[in-house]
Each structure stands twice: as structure tokens, then as C-alpha cells.
Amino acid sequence: MAGDMKLAVLIDADNTRPGVAQALLAEVAKYGTAHVKRAYGDWTGPNLKGWKEQLLARSIQPVQQFAYTTGKNATDAAMIIDAMDLLYTDRLDGFCIVSSDSDFTRLAARLRESGLTVYGFGERRTPAPFVAACDKFIHLDNLIPEITSGRTGDVTAPEVPLTQPSPRHDAALRTLLDQAVDAVSDEEGWAPLARVGHIITTQHPDFDPRTYGHAKLANLVEATTHFDVDRRRAAEDKSAVVYIRRTRPSTR
Incomplete structure (x- = not known):
């Protein structure tokens, strides 16, 4: 570890x-x-x-x-x-x-x-x-x-x-997240956030949510407003596993 x-x-x-x-x-x-x-x-x-x-x-x-x-x-x-x-x-x-x-x-x-x-x-x-x-x-x-x-x-x-970029309006960040999510997502589009982060860091070693003013990747993803976030618990005594997917257009 x-x-x-x-x-x-x-x-x-x-x-x-x-x-x-x-x-x-x-x-x-x-x-x-x-x-x-x-x-x-x-x-x-x-x-x-x-x-x-x-x-x-x-x-x-x-x-x-x-x-x-x-x-x-x-x-x-x-x-x-x-x-x-x-x-x-x-x-x-x-x-x-x-x-x-x-x-x-x-x-x-x-x-x-x-x-x-x-x-x-x-x-x-x-x-x-x-x-x-x-x-x-x-x-x-x-x-x-x-x-x-x-x-x-x-x-x-x-x-x-330092001047921090806005996650919501950063096109390069959106592309980076989209590509990583697509690479590891299941048939419904959900991707484990840990694997998304691993892929991004492998491609861009200096990627850091703190650059955008957020301590955690999950907080950064939520700040973009372009992704659904699902925190899943296998059991009460287990930590939640975070999954994300691209926000789908409303059907209304």
C-alpha cells in the first residue's frame, strides 16, 4: 500500500x-x-x-x-x-x-x-x-x-x-473527466471514482483537485455540475464507494 x-x-x-x-x-x-x-x-x-x-x-x-x-x-x-x-x-x-x-x-x-x-x-x-x-x-x-x-x-x-480556475467552466477539465469516465464505466455509464482518478493521474501526473480549490476529487466532480455522483455502501461499517457518470439530459 x-x-x-x-x-x-x-x-x-x-x-x-x-x-x-x-x-x-x-x-x-x-x-x-x-x-x-x-x-x-x-x-x-x-x-x-x-x-x-x-x-x-x-x-x-x-x-x-x-x-x-x-x-x-x-x-x-x-x-x-x-x-x-x-x-x-x-x-x-x-x-x-x-x-x-x-x-x-x-x-x-x-x-x-x-x-x-x-x-x-x-x-x-x-x-x-x-x-x-x-x-x-x-x-x-x-x-x-x-x-x-x-x-x-x-x-x-x-x-x-494564486488564481484558481472555475471547475464548472473549465472545458479541459471536463474533457479529462469525460475521457476517464468513458474508459472505466459500466453499461449504465457509472464509473468508480478511484479508477477515474487513477487514469487521470497516470496520464497527467500533476493533476490535483486542489488546483481547482477542492481537497477531494469527489468535491471537484460535484463542483463541475456535469456529473451524477452516487455514494454506495456495501455495509453499514464500510466506507462509501463513490461512482460517477455523465449527467444525462432530462427527459421531461
């Missing part, structure tokens, strides 16, 4: 703002236990001051990486080397790569080729190839509903609220 997974959390501190640390680790806990937590960067400089305050509080191990040459990201190389070392220990089930940098695209693909699950975490500006290379990609903007303008290390930078 996903919640029992042993995970390594590798954070590109040069490319991730420190204010997300608490929400990030809470999100990771949904998928498994973080057996390894490391943050990479040049800790001798002032840019990571905000992260330094998070290390002890979150039990994150700092990994020092000097910037040997201007214009070359030594932090990325250090993360990749460590990831491969951890891969060959054969004691992990998956990796959480925290960065908005496309340099980790090949690493994510390589880890998946070895049968491990890869969760990516980054801001909405993360390049599409890195997003697609992950099993699931979580936008940090959805964990903290504010984005920081300016440099990542500037903790005093102004914060700008």
Missing part, C-alpha cells in the same frame, strides 16, 4: 523556498514514511538562511555542496549521485524529489525504470518533462496557497495569491 512505502525525500534547497517544509512533509506522509530526509545546497552562504531554521525542526539532514564554478549547479549533481547510491541499497520503495528544475527529469525516469515510485514536488513553473517523468507530481503552490515572487532564498519577497 502507498501509505506503507519507505521513501527518500531529497530537497533542492537552492530551488525550493523554505516556507513549504512543514506542508511538504505532511504531504509526503500521505504516501509513506520518510526514512531519508536530506536538503542540498551551499549552507555557507546567506541564501539558505530560511532553510537553516527548518533543518532541526523537521529533522532534515543538510548536505553541503559548494558552488565550484559559476553557472554550474553542483547541488543537482550531488542530489543525483546520492539518489543513485540510495537506489542500490535496495531498502526504499520510492523517492520524493523536491525541485522545480528540469535537470532531474532523467533521474526520475531512471528511478522508475528500476521499479521505484517517484513523487515530484515543485512550483507551477516546473518544466513539463520533469512533471511527466514522475508517477505523481504535486505542485507546492497547492500545499501553500501563495507563491513567492523573486528569488527562492529571499524570505522577505512579496507573496501573490
Whole structure:
């Protein structure tokens, strides 16, 4: 089960703002236990001051990486080397790569080729190839509903609220849901919501109901007003299983 997974959390501190640390680790806990937590960067400089305050509080191990040459990201190389070392220990089930940098695209693909699950975490500006290379990609903007303008290390930078799309009028979302429902629906058009969500995430790893202002997929589906929702219980002590289908035109 996903919640029992042993995970390594590798954070590109040069490319991730420190204010997300608490929400990030809470999100990771949904998928498994973080057996390894490391943050990479040049800790001798002032840019990571905000992260330094998070290390002890979150039990994150700092990994020092000097910037040997201007214009070359030594932090990325250090993360990749460590990831491969951890891969060959054969004691992990998956990796959480925290960065908005496309340099980790090949690493994510390589880890998946070895049968491990890869969760990516980054801001909405993360390049599409890195997003697609992950099993699931979580936008940090959805964990903290504010984005920081300016440099990542500037903790005093102004914060700008995100604008959330309207589910009811989002044609792309409607098409995405329609296609997934059609793929797994029965003869009456009903589809298990869990399978619908799985299909969408497989095709679009960064799909997240929180992007649209809803914590759960069921709430998002209901907000579109384009689907019937049926919550079925097999027994009183069992959780309801949610099914959805396209709303059929009235026969009146």
C-alpha cells in the first residue's frame, strides 16, 4: 500500500523556498514514511538562511555542496549521485524529489525504470518533462496557497495569491473527466471514482483537485455540475464507494 512505502525525500534547497517544509512533509506522509530526509545546497552562504531554521525542526539532514564554478549547479549533481547510491541499497520503495528544475527529469525516469515510485514536488513553473517523468507530481503552490515572487532564498519577497480556475467552466477539465469516465464505466455509464482518478493521474501526473480549490476529487466532480455522483455502501461499517457518470439530459 502507498501509505506503507519507505521513501527518500531529497530537497533542492537552492530551488525550493523554505516556507513549504512543514506542508511538504505532511504531504509526503500521505504516501509513506520518510526514512531519508536530506536538503542540498551551499549552507555557507546567506541564501539558505530560511532553510537553516527548518533543518532541526523537521529533522532534515543538510548536505553541503559548494558552488565550484559559476553557472554550474553542483547541488543537482550531488542530489543525483546520492539518489543513485540510495537506489542500490535496495531498502526504499520510492523517492520524493523536491525541485522545480528540469535537470532531474532523467533521474526520475531512471528511478522508475528500476521499479521505484517517484513523487515530484515543485512550483507551477516546473518544466513539463520533469512533471511527466514522475508517477505523481504535486505542485507546492497547492500545499501553500501563495507563491513567492523573486528569488527562492529571499524570505522577505512579496507573496501573490494564486488564481484558481472555475471547475464548472473549465472545458479541459471536463474533457479529462469525460475521457476517464468513458474508459472505466459500466453499461449504465457509472464509473468508480478511484479508477477515474487513477487514469487521470497516470496520464497527467500533476493533476490535483486542489488546483481547482477542492481537497477531494469527489468535491471537484460535484463542483463541475456535469456529473451524477452516487455514494454506495456495501455495509453499514464500510466506507462509501463513490461512482460517477455523465449527467444525462432530462427527459421531461
